[in-house]
Amino acid sequence: MAIVFEKPKMLTDKPTHYCPGCTHGLAHILTAKAIDKLNAKKVIGVAPVGCAVFAYEYFNCDMQEAAHGRAPAVATGIKRVIPDAIVFAYQGDGDLASIGMAEIVHAAARGENITVIFVNNAIYGMTGGQMAPTTMIGQKATTCQSGRDVALNGYPIHVSEMLSQLQGPCYIERVACYDVKHIKQAQKAIDKAFQNQVEGRGFSMIEILATCPTNWGMSPQDSLKYVEDVMCKVYPLGVYKDTTKEEA
Amino acid sequence: MAKVSFNKAFCKSCGLCIGVCPKHIISISESEINSKGYFVAEVLEMDKCIGCAFCATMCPDCVIEVEK
Ligand SMILES: Cc1ncc(C[n+]2csc(CCOP(=O)(O)OP(=O)(O)O)c2C)c(N)n1
């Protein structure tokens, strides 16, 4: 018998601290598998502030912890100093779309040759389930207990759509990981986002629609269903920008 | 012939593997608890496993290794 599925080499042997059923773990695995395929000599990741703050414990490569939201700026610096390294930033939606909105927009506009993994669970997980810029209209959070109200809280931000309007980015795709088929599609997208960096094509970002069963107040299984039925309608999956196609 | 093995110490009892198994052979143990205090996922009828690796693909904690 041959092994058909095993833990990626890019992950350490430490058990993660994520809640049961949290898809941060899946985002780690998909990222690690994509990097494994590159056989890169040097890989440097940038960890966010948020539930993934300990990502530096889990990825089997050099990691740098960034201040809240600053991962794309830190990744920019690292990539410019060590252009041969594969550099990625891993960020949540509070990290990327609230406090870090300026950094992601400018890194994308500059077309930095980095890969950004954007885990959108539509809530602040680590701090106890507050409303994020990505919290959907009507979705409950601890700071909008009857659901997000447009009159009071405004509209959610669609990050992939927004960044794809810039000239800088090479590749922007939104994926989800609520079932095996979509996990495989997500893997393809993340593989491509790293391959673009190897080929020096510039900024690639993959937005992964993710779950936060704990702060959504749902079972892990119901959370996946919520991504499929609700989140995917508000945040449609697909490729939002791909300059590699335009060149071809 | 196919086989799945669980790194039980890492299992968090989330049950996502159960939802994707086409043969419905994964369940949460009613007796075995790991050091974190979770009842662990297990397969009782391994001969029914087809080695599709859906469970391992779905597991957020890399608990499952699949051989075929
Ligand atoms: C400068 C600063 N402001 C605020 C915080 C508090 N804080 C920690 S994590 C977080 C948001 C995390 O949400 P998200 O990025 O969506 O990640 P998740 O935990 O959901 O994975 C906030 C506001 C902080 N640590 N530092």
Ligand code: SF4
């Ligand atoms: S709080 Fe939410 S995002 Fe954070 S580890 Fe738990 S389930 Fe995951």
